[in-house]
Amino acid sequence: MVAAKKRRKRARKEKVDLLIVNANELVTLSGDNQEPRTGKHMHNLGIIRRGGLAVKDGRIVAVGETSEIRKGFRAENVTSASGKIVMPGFVDPHTHLVFAGSREDEFQMRVEGASYMEILDAGGGILKTVRETRKAGVEKLLEMGFKTLDVMLEHGTTTVEAKSGYGLTVKDELKILRVTKRLNRLHAVDVVPTFLGAHAIPREYKGNPQGYVDLITEEMIPKVAERKLAEFCDVFCEKGIFSLGRTRRILVAGKSHNLKPKVHADEMSRLGGAELAADIGAVSAGHLLFSSDDGVKAMASKGVIAVLLPAAAFSLMTGRYAEARKMINLGVPVALGTDFNPSCWFESQQLVIAFACHFMRLTPAEAITAATINAAHAIGRAGEVGSLEVGKKADIIVLGVPNHKFLGYRFGVNLVDKVVKNGRIVVDREASQSGFFF
C-alpha cells in the first residue's frame, strides 16, 4: 500500500538527465537579460540559497530551491553542491586562441625593462608569433588550441571568443579561422570566431600600411565572410599599428559583409578608440586603459560593451589599469576577458576576476556579472549562455567555495569542483581536491 503510493508519487516527477541540488548559493544571474547589465544591476546576481536545478537534453529545465526541484524532478544522476556555489560557466569574450610557439624570451626582456612597442618594432612580439604560426601546420595548431581549451574548461570557462591575427596573409588567416571552426566542433567548449587580420602590419608591408589595409578590405574580409568563418571583425587600433582612419575603413568593410565590429582600443595611448567604437556602433571595445571621459561617455550612450582585460594590463607591467569604476558609474556595460595570447598567457577567468577586484576595484558580484552574462552579450551569445535560466544551455560550474565573495578573494588555485557543458559533467575534480576547510 505504502509502496504503491510512493510509486504513484514518483511517477508524477519528471525524469531528467541531471539534478544539481543543495547549493549553498545558486548564482543564477536571472532577470532581464535582453541588454547587458550596467551600474547597480551588475550587483544583482539572483542568488537562491539552498538552490538546485534540473537539466534535460543539454538544457536547463528548472531552477529554484532544492525542495521544489526535488518535488518536481528525478534523475539517476544527482550531484550535491552542499557547501559550494553553483553558477553559469564563465564566458571569455576576448582571446587569441590559435597560434604556434611561445615568447618567454621576450617576457624576460620586458621584465628587464623593454617595452611592448620596442619589441614589436624590432620584429618581435606579434610578428614573432606570426612567423611561427605561418610555419605551423593545421594539425599542430589544432593540437595546441585543443590543449588550451582543455585548460580553460578545467578552470570553468565554457564559451570563448577566438580571434585570428597571427597569419596576416589571406592563406594563413583563413587557415587560423578554419582551425578555430574545427576546434568549435571538436571540443566541448563553444568557440566564437572573430577575424583580426588587422592585428599588426606584417613585415612584407612594412612602410606600406595602406597596401595591407587594401588586402584586408578587398581580399581577406570578403573571403572570410563568404566562407562564414567569422562573426566579428576586430582591429588593433593603436599608435604605430592601425590608425583611427584605417581602423574605421576596415570595420566599415567588415560591416558591409555582416561582420560585427569590435575594437582593441586605447591600450597603450589615448588615440580615441573608445570614441570610434561608439561612432561606428561596435559591439564591444577591449582594453581601454587610456580612454578619455568623452570616449567612455560615448560608449555608454551607444551601449558599447567595455571588455576589460586586467590580466593583459598586468602583463604590460606598467601598473596602469582601465578605469572600471568610472565606466560603471557612467553606465558602460563592463565585461571581463583573459586576452589569452602568447604575451599574456592566462587561461583562467578566475584569475581575471581576482585582478579585476584587486586592481580595478570591481566587487566580486560585479566581476562575476562581467565574466558571465555581460561577456555573453559581448559575443552575441546572451540568449544561450551567461545565466542559469530555463531554456538556456546547461553550461554550469560548481565551485568549492561557500559563497560568491570567495571569487577574487581566494585566488591562484583552481576553485572548480565540476564543470557541466551542454548538460554533461565534463570536469570532475572533486576526487582530486584536497578539500576545502568549510
Ligand SMILES: [Zn+2]
Ligand atoms: Zn587582444
